[in-house]
Amino acid sequence: MNILVTAGPTREKIDPVRFITNHSSGRMGYAIAAAAIEAGHQVTLISGPVSITPPDGAKVVNVVSAADMAEAVHSLAPLADAVIMSAAVADYRPANPWDSKIKKLPGNLTLTLERTEDILASLGANKTPGQLLIGFAAETDDLEQNAMGKLERKNLDWIAANLASDGFGTDTNKITLYSRSGQKIPLPSGKKIDVAREMLKVILT
Template sequence: MEKKKVLLAVSGGIAAYKAATVASRLYQGGYDVKVILTESAQKFITPLTFQTLTRQDVYTDTFEEKNPSVVSHIDIADWADLVLIAPATANIIGKLANGIADDMLTTTLMATKADVFVAPAMNVNMFNHPAVTKNMETLASFGYRFIEPNEGLLACGWVGKGRLAEPEELIEVVHAYFAETDKKQDLPLAGKKLLVTAGPTREELDPVRYFTNHSSGKMGYAIAAAAKKWGAEVTLVSGPTSLQPPSGIKVENVISAREMYDKVLSHYNSQDIVIKCAAVADYTPVSVFENKFKKKNDTWTIELKKTDDILKTLGEKKENQILVGFAAETENLESYAQDKLERKNLDMVIGNDVSKEGSGFGSDTNEIIMIKKDGSKRTLPILSKEKAAEEILEQVLDLMKR
């Protein structure tokens, strides 16, 4: 079998010495290992150490081009099957979370499409600092995965959480990742990119008021989780919800209909499947007040204008994507859903009567009808939203075979 390629990125902390053991064990375990050292990391351990352990050049400088036929940081970014940042300092976490690319490590990480594991190591107070917490949350929303540090006596003398995970733990994460990846090759949506929208949008009226709807996002999140489980590379574009996103997917948080429109369109061309589940506002205020609007008269007339129709735009721009929409109705469900399917050039529409008990916004169940562009229909009884999500994906697989 072809060797798995691991890019080990080492930043400047005392725990950098553990990275040498990780590099050595991975190389001995049959992995192809390349190493990037930051300038600070070289204060603790030398490039020669890693070169000797991996039999590979070590990368330290964005502008040192060892091979004139390639751009080094792009070449190594494309080369990697997996990136492991160990140790990951507060500084490197902050840079990556905020899009700062000013050295070999950060420029490479900005360019890679490989999955990234981050193993933090720092003083316990630094680890618990709100800025570090926020930056880690940001990276998690990008799809980065974290390997929790251990608790104990730290190099600085403090006792607490912040010790880099032991080399054996880091190596086990790499083994488990590739074992999972190999299994995914047999999953039904392996290699497919799927985007799903979820939740409501909010249309601001003034600093304290906005228009929204009752969507909880549960159906869209259930589809995202099922698609991930079935092997897809999932992007979730979510309006404001209280839900915890499924792990291992890219999350794009938006507020307004316009933000959702822009975000979905920015991803559309790279997707194989798009499932438009969000309850997007059809109208938005013409005027937004800079300050809170004060009570004056017994009535208040607000002028609204149409928002851009995301699903219609996707249908107009559709090339090879499978496009699925939702039709949440309170009457004439099938006829309205069929009309939406045709007007918006969908491959399938999912209709649900939100006025029915067990099928409305916020419930944990749904009762749906699925109508395809070839006229075929499938009506399901009330199911959990997780089960309904799997039924929807089964029909998407059927569309992929045609």
């Protein structure tokens, strides 16, 4: 199979030296890419800014912002048999980023944010026939309810859900898979590469 994986955070520019980002390390997405290559699949990895080495055999496309991610995904997704969107893409970005460094002045600074494109929803609305679309949901509460809502709204085949405290910035993860057909499959917690292997066994069979 030709598998497209996204990984890591995005960075949304405030000024030339500051940006908005999140705690995603990219390790889960990189583990999924490595496990897919190990299983004999062709893998393209679209990666936000991370400090880890991509797996051997992956075609890597590096991006920075949510807009960069959207452009790369929309270009490559039509060619993929499965799209696994594990990247933590920013939902908001500064509406009017500064061209020069913001100076520290008396008083507060108000930053206006605007929505970024919902890449996953766009993919769900434009899936090619037979294509698998897998999303991720990192939640702080109501895990199952929020994950199932996201799966239905965005027309996903599977969603991998975890508590944010279980996955961000660590080498381990604990996820539960939910399918469009109503399956709920908790995977054993463990190292991200092992979780990725188990995940692929479920979603690609």
